[in-house]
Amino acid sequence: MTATAQLAAPPHEEALLPVYRRAPLEIARGEGVYVYDPDGRAYLDFVSGIAVNALGYGDDGIRAVIDGALSSGVLHASNLYHTAPARALATALVERSFASKVFFCNSGAEANEGAFKFARRWALTQGGAGKHEILALRGSFHGRLFASLAATDRPSYRAPFRPLAGGVGIVERDVSALDIALNPETVAALIVEPVQGEGGVRVLDSDFLRALREMTRSRGVALIFDEVQCGLGRTGYLFAYERYGVAPDLLTLAKPLAGGLPMGAVLLNEHIASAIRPGDHATTFGGGPLVASVALHVLERVSDAAFLAGVRERGQWLGQQLRAVATRTGRVRAVRGVGYMWGIDVTMPASEVVSAALEEGLLVCTAGEHTVRLLPPLVTTREELAQGLGILERILS
Ligand SMILES: Cc1ncc(COP(=O)(O)O)c(C=O)c1O
Known part of the structure; x- marks a missing residue:
């Protein structure tokens, strides 16, 4: 040879x-x-x-935006500096949603991990260190990183990687089970896909989501909607929560956000966002000018x-x-x-x-x-x- x-x-x-x-x-x-x-x-x-x-x-629209973004010569700037596309995209997401602040990252799992951290950071200010648990629903899929995997109800995905991240549990899709599990002293957040995707395309019932909203609000538990798969137009509404008339405290996006380029986002309401301080979270690539420019275009198209x-x-x-x-x-x-x-x-x-x-x-x-x-x-x-x-x-x- x-x-x-x-x-x-x-x-x-x-x-x-x-x-x-x-x-x-x-x-x-x-x-x-x-x-x-x-x-x-x-x-x-x-x-x-x-x-x-x-x-x-x-x-053609995505192609034109990419061409325009490339002409600036800056594909990446880092979050040490300001860039106009990220600012414009965050503003557009806030204008179209319940949120008052947005954090950008690079994937769905990363968005959920960020949401968990933001919810815990907020819960620390509300109930101290004991209020840290994250709960997810039976049939859920929230990603394959450590905390998002712990919030994912797929035994075969979880088994080879124990111990999973602590303080994350799965609860039945049932109001009485949640009534027991949602202890205001220990639970920081409940994460829910309004339409469970990987878990078999299960459209959660409006009354169920309304009950969850009511319970989490009255007990001081942050409600996170994972709209990584069902968000940004897929249900026929820009956000799936609009279909239910139930707004969460945090919402995660990814998949279609930047038209095929990797991007994730966490949307936070004013209450949760006010607990977050510089240095609480970060990612090198999040919200870079190329992906943010494309995402703004996608958002404008799918919110029409x-x-x-x-x-x-x-x-x-x-x-x-x-x-x-x-x-x-x-x-x-x-x-x-x-x-x-x-x-x-x-x-x-x-x-x-x-x-x-x-x-x-x-x-x-x-x-x-x-x-x-x-x-x-x-x-x-x-x-x-x-x-x-x-x-x-x-x-x-
Ligand atoms: C609802 C939901 N959340 C999170 C994720 C994880 O996203 P990613 O694969 O971008 O990490 C997915 C991926 O399928 C998903 O469907």
């Missing part, structure tokens, strides 16, 4: 840490709501990079009233069609969802449906063993939704 041959690059997967079970598809490019493999075969994308690519692929009305209207239609597919095929036990976020419980392993769909040119993903999850880009038209539904029905039949 020649030296050159020995130095030749290994097949690319060999150098990647094998933490992912990847589908047999290489994505080479994207346009609209389709991605293409290196041979040019098209796939209709009902995954959106797991609820990230809300505006689809090759969006007509855009959101379209997601609500087509999302409702998608739900009706999925229920009709369930009836016609007899292979679907339940249909759950809202907006452009749907889960169907299938009678076979969900991974079989995902594989069969891939072969037919449709990308879908799972949310648990028997739930197939649909997260189309928010710009997907009714015709494109119908095309995906047709493929899904063929597979299920």
Whole structure:
């Protein structure tokens, strides 16, 4: 064997840490709501990079903003200095939400870890060091870092990494269980996904969320909504909490925020924010000028009233069609969802449906063993939704 041959690059997967079970598809490019493999075969994308690519692929607006941001020459400045894009984005988020302050970071798990720290910092001022517990709900997914993993109800994700972060517990999705668990002396915060994504696309009940709001408020416990997956237009509302008429004290965002670039955010109300001091938290990259410029553009697009009305209207239609597919095929036990976020419980392993769909040119993903999850880009038209539904029905039949 020649030296050159020995130095030749290994097949690319060999150098990647094998933490992912990847589908047999290489994505080479994207346009609209389709991605293409290196041979040019098209796939209709009902995954959106797991609820990230809300505006689809090759969006002209995002491209123009990136070009403009690049022309400044400053991709990164650090948080030692002021930058206009982060300021403008924070202002836009505050204007559109319950929040009075925003912290930027780089991912969903990081946003939740930040929210936990802010809630604990606030709780320290309210009840002393004993008021530090963070509670999460059965079926929750909040990320894979230490505290966010401790708040994630997936035994297989947790088991190899014990001991998990302390002072974080899981409670049943049940008002009487929460009534017992929400001890005002010991609990700093309760974190909730208004629509549980990874846990099977479970749209939490309005009365349940209202009861949680009432209980947390009266007991001085911070309520955190994790809208990493269900936020920024996916439910047909800019924030999922608007659909319920229940505002949290803190809210976390990530996935679609910067149009496919990594970015997370924590939104805080005035009460929580007033407890935070310089030095309490930090991250090198958070809110850099490139990602913040793109995020401001995405936010303006997805908060447009007509855009959101379209997601609500087509999302409702998608739900009706999925229920009709369930009836016609007899292979679907339940249909759950809202907006452009749907889960169907299938009678076979969900991974079989995902594989069969891939072969037919449709990308879908799972949310648990028997739930197939649909997260189309928010710009997907009714015709494109119908095309995906047709493929899904063929597979299920
Ligand atoms: C609701 C929710 N929270 C947090 C996360 C973690 O986000 P990230 O993968 O960006 O750390 C996810 C990711 O799927 C999520 O769906």
